[in-house]
Amino acid sequence: MNLRSRSCNAQPRRPMSPRADAVRNRTKILDAAREQITLHGPDAGMDEIAAAAGVAVGTLYRHFPNKTDLVSAVLTEHLDRVADDIEAARERTAGGAKAMDEILGLVERVLEASATDHAVKAAARLLGAYPTDELVEDRTGTALAELIQAAQADGELHDDVTVQDFYLLINTAPTDQPPAVRSRWLTLVLPGLTTRGR
CATH class of the missing domain: 1.10.357.10 (Tetracycline Repressor, domain 2)
Known part of the structure; x- marks a missing residue:
């Protein structure tokens, strides 16, 4: 099988649904929050938690307003x-x-x-x-x-x-x-x- 025929048969990768993406982000935020608060206690900042989760600060605030x-x-x-x-x-x-x-x-x-x-x-x-x-x-x-x-x-x-x-x-x-x-x-x-x- 040549590369041309293989690429024709390849299934296109489906984009992640907005709901699945939101669930994934929430999980990442919670994991990062637990880690950051364990390390820094109440002083752990929302910016630092967002960075540790690998999400934008706005994304964090959409899930958790404060x-x-x-x-x-x-x-x-x-x-x-x-x-x-x-x-x-x-x-x-x-x-x-x-x-x-x-x-x-x-x-x-x-x-x-x-x-x-x-x-x-x-x-x-x-x-x-x-x-x-x-x-x-x-x-x-x-x-x-x-x-x-x-x-x-x-x-x-x-x-x-x-x-x-x-x-x-x-x-x-x-x-x-x-x-x-x-x-x-x-x-x-x-x-x-x-x-x-x-």
């Missing part, structure tokens, strides 16, 4: 990943895994993720940006409640432990401390929730 909206979106994305993790743990428990093992693994993973995103959370507190996605909150609360009930039915979690207790555990964790300190903190506080000894 930094508060952008930080809130980053946090909502983080919580969505947490909800996915909790739901996966619930499914494994339904498939025969021990609920308490799933809960302990979940707490450790959420702690590490929270430590990684500590700067993002600090920026959110300063900017007043808090996720308001009720669907994510409902997903998280429902799946975690089922895990707690399963662990209580197994006799491995105190009967008075609630979903709010786990939120309190995560929100008061020393996420700004080194991994060894976070691990020691878990060793000390978990017996207050579980019926297992240290």
Whole structure:
């Protein structure tokens, strides 16, 4: 086959649809925002975030009119990943895994993720940006409640432990401390929730 016939048979490359391009840009902006806020905290500028994302500043502002909206979106994305993790743990428990093992693994993973995103959370507190996605909150609360009930039915979690207790555990964790300190903190506080000894 010669080059002429090959080029005639080649399929033309379709341009990306405006919607697909917008989704791609939003993803790039969120990734860049998470990285820049982790590096620079609340002082990360919108211009710097746009440059890191490889988009024009105007494109960033079309997606997120201000930094508060952008930080809130980053946090909502983080919580969505947490909800996915909790739901996966619930499914494994339904498939025969021990609920308490799933809960302990979940707490450790959420702690590490929270430590990684500590700067993002600090920026959110300063900017007043808090996720308001009720669907994510409902997903998280429902799946975690089922895990707690399963662990209580197994006799491995105190009967008075609630979903709010786990939120309190995560929100008061020393996420700004080194991994060894976070691990020691878990060793000390978990017996207050579980019926297992240290």
